[in-house]
Amino acid sequence: QVQLVESGGRLVQAGGSLRLSCSASERTFSSYAMGWFRQAPGKDREFVSRITYNGYSTYYLDSVKGRFTISRDRAKNTVYLQMNSLKPEDTAVYFCAADRHRPTTATVTSPPDYEYWGQGTQVTVSS
Numbered sequence: 001q002v003q004l005v006e007s008g009g010r011l012v013q014a015g016g017s018l019r020l021s022c023s024a025s026e027r028t029f030s031s032y033a034m035g036w037f038r039q040a041p042g043k044d045r046e047f048v049s050r051i052t053y054n055g056y057s058t059y060y061l062d063s064v065k066g067r068f069t070i071s072r073d074r075a076k077n078t079v080y081l082q083m084n085s086l087k088p089e090d091t092a093v094y095f096c097a098a099d100r101h102r103p104t105t106a107t108v109t110s111p112p113d114y115e116y117w118g119q120g121t122q123v124t125v126s127s
Helices: 027-031
Strands: 004-007 011-013 018-024 033-039 046-051 058-060 068-073 078-083 092-099 121-126
Touching: 004 092, 018 033, 018 092, 018 121, 033 068, 033 078, 046 068, 046 078, 046 092, 058 068, 078 092
Parallel strands: 011 121
Antiparallel strands: 004 018, 018 078, 033 046, 033 092, 046 058, 068 078, 092 121
């Protein structure tokens, strides 16, 4: 069972930057595709970004393209989400998730397609 732990969320002003981290408990993490999702109060969980197991392909929600960058360090069992030019509408709890069945596919955006989830980290962007 892969355990995922997110960190890095906090209160930041609009236009600021944050880097979220997601650390995995097992080395098998390196063979999984990884995703970031977010959930704002009263809204459904929303896909944000995904990276294939080898880091060669990434995919983003349209509204974060050019502002967010997903990356991974397989040696450290960690995935990152660098978030720049943050907007108040980016406010949400951010979750990382692991998909072991489609490691080379970048365009998997549905939450049920991910087997493992972290507990989430709160990102609040003030205007």
